[in-house]
Amino acid sequence: MHTRLLSGNEAVALGAWEAGVAVGCGYPGTPSTEILEALAGKPGVYTEWSVNEKVALEVGVGAALAGGRTLVTMKHVGVNVAADPLFTASYTGVRAGLVIVTADDPELHSSQNEQDNRNYAIAAKVPMLEPSDSQEAREFTRLAFELSETFDTPVFLRMTTRLSHSKSLIEPFAGDAPQRTEAPLAPGFEPDPRKYVMIPGHARARRVAVEDRMQRLIEAAEDHPANRIEWPDGLPADAIAEFGVITSGIPYSYVKEVAPQAPVLKLGLVHPLPRRLLAEFAARVRWLYVVEELDPVIETQLKAWGIDCVGREAFSGIGEFSPTIVARGLGRPLPAPTLSPQLEVTVRRPGLCPGCPHDHVFTELRRLGFIVSGDIGCYSLGVLPPYNAMDTLLDMGASLTMAQGMDLVVPPEQKGRIAAVIGDSTFAHSGITGLLNAVWNGRDGLYVVLDNGTTAMTGMQPNPLSGERMGRSDAPSLDYALLAKAMHIPDDRLAMVDAYDTATISAALEHLAGQSGVRLLVVLGLCLIEGQKLKRIEKLDLKKTVRRELVRTHPLGGQHE
Amino acid sequence: MSEVFNALLVGVGGQGIVLSSDILAEAAALSGLDVKKSEIHGMSRRGGPVFSHVRFGAVVHSPVIPTGAADLILAMEPMELLRWAPWAGPGAAACYLAAPILPVGVEEYPEGLADELARLFPRLVRIELASIRRSVPLKVRNTALLGAASVFLPLELDSFAAAITVLAPRGSAEANQAAFDTGRALAEAQLKEPADVE
Ligand code: SF4
Numbered sequence: 001m002h003t004r005l006l007s008g009n010e011a012v013a014l015g016a017w018e019a020g021v022a023v024g025c026g027y028p029g030t031p032s033t034e035i036l037e038a039l040a041g042k043p044g045v046y047t048e049w050s051v052n053e054k055v056a057l058e059v060g061v062g063a064a065l066a067g068g069r070t071l072v073t074m075k076h077v078g079v080n081v082a083a084d085p086l087f088t089a090s091y092t093g094v095r096a097g098l099v100i101v102t103a104d105d106p107e108l109h110s111s112q113n114e115q116d117n118r119n120y121a122i123a124a125k126v127p128m129l130e131p132s133d134s135q136e137a138r139e140f141t142r143l144a145f146e147l148s149e150t151f152d153t154p155v156f157l158r159m160t161t162r163l164s165h166s167k168s169l170i171e172p173f174a175g176d177a178p179q180r181t182e183a184p185l186a187p188g189f190e191p192d193p194r195k196y197v198m199i200p201g202h203a204r205a206r207r208v209a210v211e212d213r214m215q216r217l218i219e220a221a222e223d224h225p226a227n228r229i230e231w232p233d234g235l236p237a238d239a240i241a242e243f244g245v246i247t248s249g250i251p252y253s254y255v256k257e258v259a260p261q262a263p264v265l266k267l268g269l270v271h272p273l274p275r276r277l278l279a280e281f282a283a284r285v286r287w288l289y290v291v292e293e294l295d296p297v298i299e300t301q302l303k304a305w306g307i308d309c310v311g312r313e314a315f316s317g318i319g320e321f322s323p324t325i326v327a328r329g330l331g332r333p334l335p336a337p338t339l340s341p342q343l344e345v346t347v348r349r350p351g352l353c354p355g356c357p358h359d360h361v362f363t364e365l366r367r368l369g370f371i372v373s374g375d376i377g378c379y380s381l382g383v384l385p386p387y388n389a390m391d392t393l394l395d396m397g398a399s400l401t402m403a404q405g406m407d408l409v410v411p412p413e414q415k416g417r418i419a420a421v422i423g424d425s426t427f428a429h430s431g432i433t434g435l436l437n438a439v440w441n442g443r444d445g446l447y448v449v450l451d452n453g454t455t456a457m458t459g460m461q462p463n464p465l466s467g468e469r470m471g472r473s474d475a476p477s478l479d480y481a482l483l484a485k486a487m488h489i490p491d492d493r494l495a496m497v498d499a500y501d502t503a504t505i506s507a508a509l510e511h512l513a514g515q516s517g518v519r520l521l522v523v524l525g526l527c528l529i530e531g532q533k534l535k536r537i538e539k540l541d542l543k544k545t546v547r548r549e550l551v552r553t554h555p556l557g558g559q560h561e
Numbered sequence: 562m563s564e565v566f567n568a569l570l571v572g573v574g575g576q577g578i579v580l581s582s583d584i585l586a587e588a589a590a591l592s593g594l595d596v597k598k599s600e601i602h603g604m605s606r607r608g609g610p611v612f613s614h615v616r617f618g619a620v621v622h623s624p625v626i627p628t629g630a631a632d633l634i635l636a637m638e639p640m641e642l643l644r645w646a647p648w649a650g651p652g653a654a655a656c657y658l659a660a661p662i663l664p665v666g667v668e669e670y671p672e673g674l675a676d677e678l679a680r681l682f683p684r685l686v687r688i689e690l691a692s693i694r695r696s697v698p699l700k701v702r703n704t705a706l707l708g709a710a711s712v713f714l715p716l717e718l719d720s721f722a723a724a725i726t727v728l729a730p731r732g733s734a735e736a737n738q739a740a741f742d743t744g745r746a747l748a749e750a751q752l753k754e755p756a757d758v759e
Pocket residue numbers: 351352353355356357358378452456457526527528529530607
């Protein structure tokens with residue numbers, strides 16, 4: 001640890017490691033990705049990228065039930081994928097601490113929606129902590145494990161993009177390096193079917209236990225150390241302040257920035273809310289502001305309790321806050337811009353990297369008049385100019401399944417003109433089940449996997465198709481040909497082509513477009529950035545050879561030896 | 562120093578903005594100051610604009626610089642300096658690398674960009690690509706720019722040197738330090754004798 005300036009994500013990893021975490025798993029997704037990357041390789045902890053968030057959470061619940069403290073990380077939309085085990089893990093409880101990081105993305109910096117996952121904490125009846133800077137991210141991770149064990153519940157740690165990706169100083173280590181404390185529980189699974197086997201009869205009893213736990217949590221929230229009132233120096237404790245602010249997370253830092261003297265109730269535990277503490281604070285200020293990003297969660301609860309406050313009237317529920325927005329909402333003076341450029345600023349859009357191996361596919365699909373059902377990842381940039389080659393994008397894996405839905409109802413002239421395009425990581429995440437659905441239901445469709453050998457959008461994480469696992473140790477990779485065979489996709493409807501062989505790609509697309517039934521085209525190329533990394537660790541040649549071999553043995557039309 | 566100093570580092574994905582801002586933030590931390598920084602990831606590597614906010618002082622609350630409060634803008638690209646100009650506070654300094662990276666589909670920038678930047682920022686250092694192309698390898702050009710910008714930064718040179726040792730990728734501390742020194746010298750020379758405006 002050569003610097004004390006840590007990002008929020010690095011600080012979560014540090015806090016988890018210090019708290020004796022035994023297992024860390026998750027699925028990469030901006031802005032959550034760096035947490036596991038920072039945790040990987042630290043002594044005494046097993047880390048993995050799981051194939052998707054549902055799998056990660058289930059691995060996590062298993063590990064916790066067997067007695068190991070576990071950290072599961074994902075971005076906000078990942079929680080949607082993991083929602084199924086989440087709601088029931090709330091019933092089973094955890095035994096050893098289970099902390100689920102949800103990294104929300106106000107302003108949609110790199111996401112398809114802006115959901116506020118505090119709603120999940122409420123719906124799943126799981127407590128949630130939300131830090132405001134790196135030191136708190138470190139501390140709250142430990143507090144989350146403790147809360148999890150004390151109340152036998154999964155605990156959410158809510159991060160947001162700004163918190164995950166900003167750096168601030170952490171408190172110095174006791175010695176030269178961070179100290180890891182032993183987790184309180186010894187590993188070992190103790191059978192308890194009434195608690196861990198959620199058949200309806202057992203679950204009904206657990207439902208009551210969850211309610212009881214919630215009541216105890218509500219009580220504990222009143223003096224939880226993560227919540228505090230900051231009363232200005234010099235203002236008598238019994239005075240009524242002109243105005244005060246209730247806030248949490250990164251907006252707290254903006255409030256302190258623009259109104260350093262305002263009384264603040266800072267919530268670190270954002271679910272459940274401490275009713276008495278909130279009421280006490282409200283009684284001490286004339287105007288009560290609630291500064292919260294995205295949904296009016298605190299505001300709605302306050303109003304339901306009959307506590308008057310100013311929230312959405314002053315602060316939009318759309319997008320990320322900034323010191324400027326918070327200052328405006330609180331009616332604080334704002335610095336006026338001093339410079340006004342007289343030249344127009346040229347727009348700069350992100351795009352596929354120049355030379356990205358997969359741009360040709362987009363150009364060709366457009367030339368052939370395909371409706372393109374797209375997916376999450378770098379290739380979502382295919383929607384922008386100069387490609388303009390994507391018509392829909394919903395969530396991980398939806399390219400294949402939406403294409404199936406469209407194909408069911410389109411008029412004859414659009415029949416057979418729908419192609420699904422998906423990356424390799426996303427294909428492993430939730431594309432395979434979509435392909436299986438197509439085969440099983442006897443559907444028609446052209447499915448194109450753009451395999452770039454990595455999970456590029458989030459920064460080059462390995463996946464089940466890239467022959468590596470976390471930490472770049474070698475792993476078997478899924479065999480497309482055997483997968484196709486297992487799914488009864490005939491040889492002449494499967495092709496593997498080299499991404500740089502544009503003529504063959506065009507020929508393959510034309511050939512497959514003319515067929516019916518499920519057709520799978522795998523376009524193998526290496527992401528340029530991943531290629532540079534592989535070169536540095538001397539794995540590039542090997543990987544290229546493996547890919548060339550795939551292309552050689554599974555050419556267009558199934559004419560292989 | 563009681564006030565907070567706000568530095569905004571901007572450029573295009575892949576230009577090393579994040580490392581530069583890490584070095585700057587570390588230098589401030591090593592000077593005993595409170596530091597916060599904030600940057601954008603994700604789309605950055607695909608040629609989009611990237612930025613990093615670095616704030617240091619006795620106590621820093623927000624990791625984000627309020628609009629109209631930047632004391633210094635360091636730009637790795639001219640249009641990016643123009644894009645972020647509205648963030649400048651009164652009397653802000655700027656430092657930029659005169660090496661345009663045209664966005665996809667754009668042939669050339671509007672005429673008079675250099676003049677406009679000079680008009681907006683009376684305290685300006687402009688680093689010509691030609692002046693560093695040979696002496697500073699591509700990989701450490703960002704550090705040369707940081708060296709140039711350091712003339713406007715209220716931090717000791719020793720802190721930058723220490724920060725470079727801590728943060729430069731393995732084996733590149735010397736190259737980074739050399740680049741920093743080159744940039745610093747160019748900026749000092751330029752501030753002594755005002756450059757002709759092209
Ligand atoms: S990061 Fe890789 S896969 Fe993504 S656009 Fe660039 S080259 Fe293509």
